[in-house]
Amino acid sequence: MLLDGDEWRRTFDAYERVAWRFEAQPTYSMPKEAENVARFLRGEPKPVGHNERWHERVRGFVTTGRTIGRVRIVRQPLTDYQRYQFAWGIPGNIQAGEDIRVLDVTHDDYGLPLSGTDWWMFDDTGVVHLNFRSDGTQINRELVTGDVAPYLEWQRIALAHAVPFSEYVKDNV
Numbered sequence: 678m679l680l681d682g683d684e685w686r687r688t689f690d691a692y693e694r695v696a697w698r699f700e701a702q703p704t705y706s707m708p709k710e711a712e713n714v715a716r717f718l719r720g721e722p723k724p725v726g727h728n729e730r731w732h733e734r735v736r737g738f739v740t741t742g743r744t745i746g747r748v749r750i751v752r753q754p755l756t757d758y759q760r761y762q763f764a765w766g767i768p769g770n771i772q773a774g775e776d777i778r779v780l781d782v783t784h785d786d787y788g789l790p791l792s793g794t795d796w797w798m799f800d801d802t803g804v805v806h807l808n809f810r811s812d813g814t815q816i817n818r819e820l821v822t823g824d825v826a827p828y829l830e831w832q833r834i835a836l837a838h839a840v841p842f843s844e845y846v847k848d849n850v
Contacts, residue, residue: 739774746776
């Protein structure tokens with residue numbers, strides 16, 4: 678089942694304990710971010726209120742006792758988009774309450790499903806694939822039916838090998 682618009686928002690917001698993302702794309706091509714990515718690449722300062730709508734949502738989740746996190750897969754050298762996210766996106770997301778970790782697979786993929794598939798897992802029971810074209814443009818969001826055990830195992834492996842964002846940037850960026 679494909680999830681778009683309000684249905685996606687309702688599905689996301691309905692989680693009760695934990696929302697967790699496996700983030701594998703080297704680049705995301707999202708129209709809402711295009712101008713900010715261009716500003717970053719031109720060396721301009723980050724706009725006031727950058728990504729504030731997401732930060733408000735994250736703070737709302739955290740305030741109600743829910744957690745939200747992700748593991749960001751990278752390979753060196755970082756793409757321009759990853760550099761933008763590391764400088765302008767991720768620090769604010771962490772300040773809002775997200776637990777963001779980095780798994781550098783430059784030399785080892787740790788047996789992870791690195792086919793380019795991103796996914797969210799909600800409360801260890803529901804999985805939604807985020808399907809992308811090779812240029813990072815999202816095609817759709819697809820509710821996964823069936824056994825989530827492989828996703829739980831991939832999450833376990835990713836978390837076991839990932840490092841907190843602050844530790845990664847201190848040593849690598």
